[in-house]
Amino acid sequence: MFPTRFAILLSVLFCLLSVHAVYAQNAPTEFLTDSVTYIWPTDASRYLSSTFAETRSAHLHSGIDIRTWGREGYKVFAARDGYVYRIGMGPSGYGNVIYLRHADGSFTVYAHLNRFEPDLQAYADSIRLIDYRFELDHYPRQQQIYYKQGDVIGFSGSTGVGPPHLHFEIRSPDYTPINPLLSNLSVADNLPPVFSRLAVEYLDSGTLHRTGHSVIPVRNENGAYHFGEITVSGPAGLAVNVHDRANRTPNVYAVHSLVLVSESDTLFKATADYFSFANGNNMFLDRSYPILSQTRRGYQRLYKVSANRLPFYSKSVNEGVLDLPEGTHELQIVARDIYGNESTAGLTVRSTASVDKPLSDGVYIPAYPSFEFQNPYPLYRWDTDFKRLSNLLLASSSSGLSVTTQASSQPVLVSAERMSARKTIAPGEYDILHTPNQKLWLQFSEASLFDSLDVKVSISENPASGDLSVAFSPTDLPLQQPVILNMILPDNMRNQDGLALYEIDHNRDRESFIPSRVSGGVLRAGLTRIRDLRLDRDNRAPWTGTPSFKKNLAGQHILVIPTVDRDSGINYRKSTILINGERGIIEYDPDRDWLIYYHPEFTPDASNEITYEVFDGVGNSRTGSATLRAPQ
Structure with a gap:
């Protein structure tokens, strides 16, 4: 017997109400009841340097930042009872971080720590010493490590990103970041925006x-x-x-x-x-x-x-x-x-407009500009460096390049023949944009774009400088997920060491190194933004300073080597330091420009033989050695 229309309507209504009830039950802030209380997570201060949903370089700020007055080493407390769900260590992102999970399934996060409390630090070090790796992203066995509210779990620092502060988050049971000031936590504030x-x-x-x-x-x-x-x-x-x-x-x-x-x-x-x-x-x-x-x-x-x-x-x-x-x-x-x-x-x-057809609530507002707003920047950048200017002038007489100058101190613009391609890429679909000669192609995943994008890419080689340039129209666009760049290198670049890919920020007149790899004559890199690019050579080894012994906040001896590479950065994973022939964990502090030798059981001898090799992002390296006496 078929159900009546009335029964069908009741069934549909019940389903809709059930869906609504499930949604309401799973509202991200629902767990913040009056019975859920947090304590302030540090003794550093009750003042904030940042709050929730602030602008960051590539995302929204997911917590609050608590001021530590430019100092490190303040106590960090468990804001609620909970077990350690996850710990992480590294030179970027959250740095040294602890995730606690609480009885209701929610989480608190404590980031940019200098170090963990001694027992948890020893646990983390024991894992890192298996392969002497700096980074750690580890999930302990469920409820293996438990803290009561108010227990010291770590000490404030500046790892991941400086300056010193404590980043604190509250996350719902489904891992959604919640504004921590929606809880019982508060700061003194009677001032308007x-x-x-x-x-x-x-x-x-x-x-x-x-x-x-x-x-x-x-x-x-x-x-x-x-x-x-x-x-x-x-x-x-x-x-x-x-x-x-x-x-x-x-x-x-x-x-x-x-x-x-x-x-x-x-x-x-x-x-x-x-x-x-x-x-x-x-x-x-x-x-x-x-x-x-x-x-x-x-x-x-x-x-x-x-x-x-x-x-x-x-x-x-x-x-x-x-x-x-x-x-x-x-x-x-x-x-x-x-x-x-x-x-x-x-x-x-x-x-001043007479609106014939008013907009409706179903209006669609594109995320990206139309193609008419093309790249206003030349494929080759203006360059005021006198040495490059001289090289370009010399090259122009023999290669036929167009070089325009008004005076010897003025910039020059090199024009070169381009290879271009244009296509409309839709979100939610895998697609490839490639040049007609198939020597450059961009792979867009289903999630790369926020919206449909009509884009043109141009590639050109500069015979005078020997670099390659890639230009986009329009340029300087955000991406939802990276786009993979693939480029078949010219014959004269295939066997060259030190190839470095740079992203050009025209607004700030600067370039940023993008890690890439070359295999079979093809260079590949992940682009986090649509920006003009330049492929050049970095043949300069990193600079290194004098090694020295220091002590960390726990009183343990570490060795510090100042090192800087402004072209392609320091590859700390590949770099090595030996003390008296013994390995340690090689850490890196990008704010201080320190490469650090750390071993929890290291104690300097009366005389210590130091050998090291420091690599940059494209494989250039600098070796060195030193003999250091034990610090007094």
Whole structure:
């Protein structure tokens, strides 16, 4: 017998209610009940240097940073009873870190530690000494190591990223980072947020692609903020540069919520309570990435790019995009911190556009610019180095290159023939963009892009300098996951040592080394951003200073070798140090530029023979030796 329509409707309704109930039961913040209490995780201070969801280089900040006054070695406490779920050590990211799991399945995280408490440090060292490896990412056997609330679990430091501070996180049972100030933890704060600047991002009336922006400074009259009057002739989005403050500290923080209001109607609201790590790099969409890249300031958008998956946005009209009828409109931007302190900034918008077809809530706002906004930079960079200038001038007379100079001290621009390819790449699909001669190809995974991207890549060899350049149009774009670059090297580069790939940051006029590998004449590298590239040679060995004995915070002897390589960085994994012929764990501190010999049982002899070999990122090395007497 077939069920009646009424029974079917009841069944569907029951399923929907069940789904809603499951979702509600698994809300990331649900575990933060009144019975869940934390203690402050360090004796360093009760002041913050950073708070939750702040702008970082490639993601949102997933916790709070507690000030340690530029010092290391403050006690770090277990904020709740829990067992050690995971420990990690290394020179980047979280550095030395402890993850505790609690009875309700939630987690706390303690990062950038100088070292762990003695028993846990001995446990970690015993694992590292198996193969003398610096890095550690280890999950102890369940409930093998247990701490009570208030137990000392480590000591504050600056590992991973400086300066010294304690990074502390609360994560839900499903590993979602939660704003720690939603718990019983708090700081003294009765100060309202402060507005600095407003950006108006202009959008194409047909496609809503971003076409440019202007920045407006705020006027502050006795705490009353106003951005004056702007004129728009089509759709636009606002992005605000605003920060929070707290009592008795000079640091500035991200605000907790932003609201855009027009004549009492809420056009947009965002609140930063939690986000998943899978979407942490959506920071590039929540903030205006073009402005962030140019200014290093995080302008938080008051509209939502369609590819943005962050859970911050509770209300919007037209996704927050302004598409106003002709006339004058008064807007208000309200910024609040987590304690309810708030500031309001006014804005007058004069619209000169007659809106025939108003936007709807189903509007799609692209994450990437249209192809019309091409790369404004030449394939070869301007170079004012006199030695290179001389080489280029000499090469021009014999190779036929076009070299243009106005004076001997002026930059030169070398033009070379390019090989180009253009394609539209869609997200959610594996795709390859390659040049016509198949000598360069880019592999886009299903998760590489936030949105569809119409992109052109050009490659050219510079006979004068011997390097290769790769240019993109448009350029300087964020990626969700890396794109794999593959390049068949010219014959004259295949057997050369020291090949180094550099990412070009035109906004800051600097280059950054990208690790790559060469196999069978093909260079491969992972690109974390779409940026112009240069392939050159690094034939300089690292610089090394005089080795010396020091003591760490535990009073153990270590050997320190100052070492610097500004071209391709230090390869600490490949570098070696022997003391009296004995191996140790080779650690690296990139902030101090130290290569460190560490062994928990090392004690210097009266006379100690030191031998070392330090490698850079492309294989250049410097060897050395020294005889050191035991420190007094």
